[in-house]
Amino acid sequence: MREMDLDGFDRKILALLQADASLTTAQLAGAVALSPSQCSRRRIALEAAGLIAGYRAELDAHLLGYGVEAFSRVTLAAHSETVVDDIAGFFDALPEVRMAYTLTGDADYLLHVQVRSLDELASFVHRRLLPHPMVAQVRSDIVLQRVGRPKGVPI
Known part of the structure; x- marks a missing residue:
């Protein structure tokens, strides 16, 4: 999927996941006004295209002792x-x-x-x-x- 192939729903899904990767499919679907199945298909397509490279928790290095x-x-x-x-x-x-x-x-x-x-x-x-x-x-x-x-x- 090239950048110019992204529509408004795809861009909103990417923005929301970038801000909070822990969103469930149901939460994501509600936020972008799509059905959970449509949202899930789009998310899988964005992952397959490499636009979503992975999911991770952002840890606080300082609180973990890496000051x-x-x-x-x-x-x-x-x-x-x-x-x-x-x-x-x-x-x-x-x-x-x-x-x-x-x-x-x-x-x-x-x-x-x-x-x-x-x-x-x-x-x-x-x-x-x-x-x-x-x-x-x-x-x-x-x-x-x-x-x-x-x-x-x-x-």
């Missing part, structure tokens, strides 16, 4: 297709990395990191990232405060 959030810019020592695949797998296997992005500019990657303390962040950088043979440089910025909440895709 330090940082963005680490990683510069690689060398570049090749093998290096890119290997480093992506390396980042994906690190539980401290919430998300990794490839970049243009001075750094090759931006890592969104969540840890329990500054000591844990220092250990992560010095004992996990910097010793990796493909990593040439790491520069981290510590988040002082989040402003607002994560936003979804504008629909």
Whole structure:
């Protein structure tokens, strides 16, 4: 399903699920003024098309003890297709990395990191990232405060 194939019902279903993925089919159907069976068919079609990539609970990292959030810019020592695949797998296997992005500019990657303390962040950088043979440089910025909440895709 391409973006231009979405009608008003599909867009409303996506917006509602993005705001609250725990909505039941009956609740969703009532909110978009469709029958539960029609709403269920549309939801299944949106999932099959890949527009709904998954469902998850948004947890509060700070309340779970992960009080330090940082963005680490990683510069690689060398570049090749093998290096890119290997480093992506390396980042994906690190539980401290919430998300990794490839970049243009001075750094090759931006890592969104969540840890329990500054000591844990220092250990992560010095004992996990910097010793990796493909990593040439790491520069981290510590988040002082989040402003607002994560936003979804504008629909």
